[in-house]
Amino acid sequence: MSLSSRHLLGLKDVPKEDIQLILDTATTFREILERPIKKVPTLQGKTVVNLFYESSTRTRISFELAEKRLSADSVNFAVSGSSVSKGETLKDTVRNIEAMKVDMIVVRHACAGVPLMLTKLSNSNVINAGDGIHEHPTQGLLDMYSIREKLGKLEGLKVCIVGDVAHSRVALSNIYGLKTMGAKVSVCGPSTMIPKFLDELGVDVIHNIDEAIQENDVLNVLRIQLERKAREYFPSIREYSKYFGIDRERLEKNSKDILILHPGPINRGVEISSEVADGSSQIILQQVTNGVAVRMAVLYLLGTLN
Amino acid sequence: MKVVLKNVNVLNPHQNVYEKNLSILIEDGRFKNIGELSNAEMKDAKVFELDGKYIVPGFFDMHVHLREPGREDEETVVTGCNSAANGGFTGIACMPNTDPAIDSAEVVVLIKKQSANHLVDVYPVGAATVGRKGEVISPMAELKDAGVVGFSDDGIAIKTASILKRSLEYAKMFDLPIIEHCEDESLAGGAMNESINSTLLGLPPIPSVAEDLIVMRDILMAEYTNAKVHIAHISSKKSVEMVRDAKKKGIKVTAEVAPHHFTLTDDAVKTYDPNVKMNPPLRTKADIEEIIKGLKDGTIDCIASDHAPHSLEEKEMEFEYAPNGIIGLETQIGLAFTELYHKKVLSLEQMVEKFAINPRKILNLPIPEIKQGEVVNLTILDVDAVWTVDKKKFLSKSSNSPFDKRLLTGKSVGVINKGMMFIDGSFTKI
Numbered sequence: 069m070s071l072s073s074r075h076l077l078g079l080k081d082v083p084k085e086d087i088q089l090i091l092d093t094a095t096t097f098r099e100i101l102e103r104p105i106k107k108v109p110t111l112q113g114k115t116v117v118n119l120f121y122e123s124s125t126r127t128r129i130s131f132e133l134a135e136k137r138l139s140a141d142s143v144n145f146a147v148s149g150s151s152v153s154k155g156e157t158l159k160d161t162v163r164n165i166e167a168m169k170v171d172m173i174v175v176r177h178a179c180a181g182v183p184l185m186l187t188k189l190s191n192s193n194v195i196n197a198g199d200g201i202h203e204h205p206t207q208g209l210l211d212m213y214s215i216r217e218k219l220g221k222l223e224g225l226k227v228c229i230v231g232d233v234a235h236s237r238v239a240l241s242n243i244y245g246l247k248t249m250g251a252k253v254s255v256c257g258p259s260t261m262i263p264k265f266l267d268e269l270g271v272d273v274i275h276n277i278d279e280a281i282q283e284n285d286v287l288n289v290l291r292i293q294l295e296r297k298a299r300e301y302f303p304s305i306r307e308y309s310k311y312f313g314i315d316r317e318r319l320e321k322n323s324k325d326i327l328i329l330h331p332g333p334i335n336r337g338v339e340i341s342s343e344v345a346d347g348s349s350q351i352i353l354q355q356v357t358n359g360v361a362v363r364m365a366v367l368y369l370l371g372t373l374n
Numbered sequence: 375m376k377v378v379l380k381n382v383n384v385l386n387p388h389q390n391v392y393e394k395n396l397s398i399l400i401e402d403g404r405f406k407n408i409g410e411l412s413n414a415e416m417k418d419a420k421v422f423e424l425d426g427k428y429i430v431p432g433f434f435d436m437h438v439h440l441r442e443p444g445r446e447d448e449e450t451v452v453t454g455c456n457s458a459a460n461g462g463f464t465g466i467a468c469m470p471n472t473d474p475a476i477d478s479a480e481v482v483v484l485i486k487k488q489s490a491n492h493l494v495d496v497y498p499v500g501a502a503t504v505g506r507k508g509e510v511i512s513p514m515a516e517l518k519d520a521g522v523v524g525f526s527d528d529g530i531a532i533k534t535a536s537i538l539k540r541s542l543e544y545a546k547m548f549d550l551p552i553i554e555h556c557e558d559e560s561l562a563g564g565a566m567n568e569s570i571n572s573t574l575l576g577l578p579p580i581p582s583v584a585e586d587l588i589v590m591r592d593i594l595m596a597e598y599t600n601a602k603v604h605i606a607h608i609s610s611k612k613s614v615e616m617v618r619d620a621k622k623k624g625i626k627v628t629a630e631v632a633p634h635h636f637t638l639t640d641d642a643v644k645t646y647d648p649n650v651k652m653n654p655p656l657r658t659k660a661d662i663e664e665i666i667k668g669l670k671d672g673t674i675d676c677i678a679s680d681h682a683p684h685s686l687e688e689k690e691m692e693f694e695y696a697p698n699g700i701i702g703l704e705t706q707i708g709l710a711f712t713e714l715y716h717k718k719v720l721s722l723e724q725m726v727e728k729f730a731i732n733p734r735k736i737l738n739l740p741i742p743e744i745k746q747g748e749v750v751n752l753t754i755l756d757v758d759a760v761w762t763v764d765k766k767k768f769l770s771k772s773s774n775s776p777f778d779k780r781l782l783t784g785k786s787v788g789v790i791n792k793g794m795m796f797i798d799g800s801f802t803k804i
Contacts, residue, residue, distance in 0.1 A: 080574070159690050179692035180576035181646030200694065202576025240576065264581075265570040 078203035134363035208241030223250035231290035315341035376419035403793030432464025437678035444473030451488035457770035462786025482520035508533025526553035542601035556588035648696035683772030711784025
């Protein structure tokens with residue numbers, strides 16, 4: 069079995085078989101991560117560049133660890149600020165990296181479409197580690213992995229994505245992936261944070277968080293990106309957490325056993341209370357561990373494709 | 375020098391002329407004879423066998439960005455004029471978003487001087503406000519005396535309603551239009567049209583209502599001041615509908631459309647190719663349908679390219695960072711004839727009106743006539759020529775076009791103006 073594409077740019081149009089294969093492969097790697105020696109020689113001799121145009125701690129470390137656990141040589145290339153202010157164009161940077169004979173590029177960029185651009189500028193396998201407000205496919209995959217691990221399946225589940233959908237790269241990847249795997253996806257958030265035409269994707273839009281809790285098996289609570297422009301889209305943090313925040317009272321009121329995911333980093337007390345974030349029903353830290361396994365699976369499957 | 379255009383069809387709706395299969399003798403840049411030419415008349419003349427091609431008044435593009443002064447690496451007055459001639463145009467109006475802006479007579483004089491010896495007539499559009507900042511109206515009288523044909527803060531709309539009102543009132547003294555780039559500033563700044571595609575592509579959206587709001591404001595203000603407003607590059611359905619209604623009420627509003635806005639939808643952005651990034655952005659099928667309707671019923675007066683040269687390195691950037699705009703002088707006749715004439719949206723007469731007559735009417739410029747004794751200002755059209763766009767053959771200094779390698783039907787064979795001829799890729803004095 070192998071993947072049908074040599075890049076992972078997003079989860080749009082990724083067939084069910086491919087997602088299944090990645091999740092199954094991740095299960096194997098997840099077991100390796102529990103061993104005393106957490107390293108396999110699978111990608112020995114391969115070079116992976118982590119090209120990060122945007123600051124990121126957990127995604128970069130997660131990828132770096134995944135690469136090291138697979139015995140690949142990994143290089144970090146962090147660029148602060150945009151290519152515009154830096155002087156060198158993206159094209160030149162990528163061509164330079166390519167000239168150093170690398171095999172795979174993991175890219176994070178503030179602009180949508182950059183991973184696709186890279187596939188045209190380079191012969192390496194390209195993995196999107198988040199592009200603008202477009203996609204973050206490995207996050208989508210690890211969310212699905214975590215749900216499957218906990219609930220045993222994806223098909224037929226009802227999953228609601230909560231929060232700032234409009235400025236999230238995680239939301240689209242979740243929507244595409246979960247729908248492909250047969251889950252029913254809805255979104256819940258203030259109407260200013262829901263893209264205008266989202267219903268055309270076959271996604272239900274609701275604005276009542278209690279309803280979201282009652283109707284769904286899983287909530288994937290997005291981070292309110294306080295550092296981005298998102299701050300202009302709701303009146304105050306107080307109002308947001310009052311009407312869309314998830315806390316224990318709210319869960320108890322709806323007396324519902326529900327799985328809560330969060331891609332992190334958490335704004336405690338804003339979109340989710342500390343009590344819920346640290347509580348037993350959450351799998352937020354497991355998500356982080358799963359992230360390494362899923363990224364190992366993606367790197368392995370793409371790196372051994374040729 | 376004598377030139378004969380042999381076996382042509384002559385079409386000029388402005389003169390109610392449509393005659394087939396005749397020949398034209400040009401001497402010293404003027405029409406010497408039109409009809410059947412004797413052998414004696416053709417003696418010593420340079421004869422062009424133009425079997426069935428159309429002779430029409432020289433086409434005029436009223437929305438061109440020359441980058442001089444300021445960004446001569448992208449386009450100069452001369453390279454822009456070369457591009458216009460190659461595209462089939464004998465006249466252009468150039469927009470004031472240069473650096474410095476065309477807000478003083480000196481800049482107008484510079485542009486006029488650079489184009490003085492060129493076949494293509496260049497008419498600068500003056501800035502409506504000083505530095506296009508929207509604070510103080512520009513010295514419009516002085517600009518008018520230097521030769522501008524309208525006023526605009528193009529690139530952005532005139533900032534406030536009060537400055538717009540003053541601009542309209544002041545420009546009215548000279549019977550010149552205010553040309554508006556219609557976009558509400560507070561809704562601007564995105565990278566593509568707001569639609570399902572902007573959601574799918576993760577690109578920051580510009581809603582069409584950003585255009586509609588300013589079109590509405592400008593129509594109301596044109597009505598209130600009884601002055602002329604011209605809507606540049608109209609792109610949204612609602613805006614077309616509002617212009618239609620305003621015209622019915624007798625409000626002095628006119629509108630132009632750029633070929634990419636009736637050729638492509640925002641589906642084209644799926645490639646993230648910065649050559650489909652423009653402002654206003656590519657919109658949806660419903661918008662194109664209304665634009666087509668507006669072209670048919672006369673709501674949209676003319677076609678203009680919004681020719682916007684950008685350097686290669688700028689257009690090779692990330693989509694969100696890349697500047698807006700594409701060049702269009704050398705593809706727009708092909709696109710318009712393919713999409714409008716050959717798809718039976720517009721007749722040949724209407725095509726000539728939209729490309730040669732209406733833009734000059736809007737800018738109060740004389741319309742070239744095809745008759746004995748007149749100075750020759752014409753475009754030679756081969757409406758059925760099938761050709762493939764090749765950006766390497768552009769005479770523009772830039773090549774930022776999404777239409778490279780596109781198959782088109784209809785093109786200009788050549789142009790004549792100011793005693794000069796451009797045909798087969800070269801200029802000659804005649």
